[in-house]
Amino acid sequence: MDQGVELRGCVCRIKSSALELLSMEEDLATDLGDDLWDLIRRDLQLKATFLYIDLSRVIARNExxxxxxxxxxLANDFFYFMDELGDAVANRSVSVVKVCYGNAARALREVVAAIAPPAAT
Structure with missing residues (x-):
């Protein structure tokens, strides 16, 4: 497979996953039932895994x-905050989840901005 195509695919999946994660703010801002807390925790873990794989590829292929x-x-910061968010979701503390989500969202925006192709001069 052409490395350029693979890299563009990784960047596209990172942006798509970022949009999904950034759209979860309202879901995390309220107290959820036991089943929803577990579902959100697993969803966060799955998204973080896909982001890890794609970011690893983007980093490895960057010249x-x-x-x-x-x-x-930036990716290390993001994954640190995602771990914190996962712990907060596991503990089901809405106030802590809000803070951790804000940190993770900020770090994710920075990652997405950093993987954007450099502007042509």
Whole structure:
């Protein structure tokens, strides 16, 4: 498979997953029943796994060392916050979930901005 096509596919999936995660804010802002907490926790884990795979590919195939390092640092921050969010969801604390979600969402926006192709000069 052409590496350019694979890379574009990874970026497209990252953006799609980001939109899905960023649209979960309202769901996480209310107290949920036991079944919904578990469903959301599993959904977050699944999305984080796909993001991890695609971000790993984007980082590995990036030729610019400076961009590679920047994306790696931002991705590490994002996954740290996703772990915190997963713990908060597992503990079912709405107030903590809101804070953790805000941190994860901010970090995810930074990652998506960093993987955008550099502007042509």
């Amino acid at each position: 610019c060392e400076e961009r590679k390092e920047k994306i790696t640092l």
